[in-house]
Amino acid sequence: MNTKLILWLDEKLIASAKRHSAASGRSVSQLVADFFSLLEAQSADVEVTPRLRALRGVLAGSGLDEGEYIRQLEDKHL
Numbered sequence: 001m002n003t004k005l006i007l008w009l010d011e012k013l014i015a016s017a018k019r020h021s022a023a024s025g026r027s028v029s030q031l032v033a034d035f036f037s038l039l040e041a042q043s044a045d046v047e048v049t050p051r052l053r054a055l056r057g058v059l060a061g062s063g064l065d066e067g068e069y070i071r072q073l074e075d076k077h078l
Helices: 011-024 028-045 050-055 066-077
Strands: none
Touching: 011 028
16 A cells, blocks of 8 residues: 655755656656665565674773774775
């Protein structure tokens, strides 16, 4: 069963959605439905193992900088 949904979006985003719709031959509604179906499928694919659950949050507040981490990996592997 389909139900009506009203979205409030920026005019430029609406124009972009309409261009994508025309180019793909699918309605904006179908594009939105496909997007949320994809999100649902991706989240269902991720299995959180007990080991991963135990590690969640161990680095919180450690002050690690992602940029520094990337530089260290590049130095090591490049």
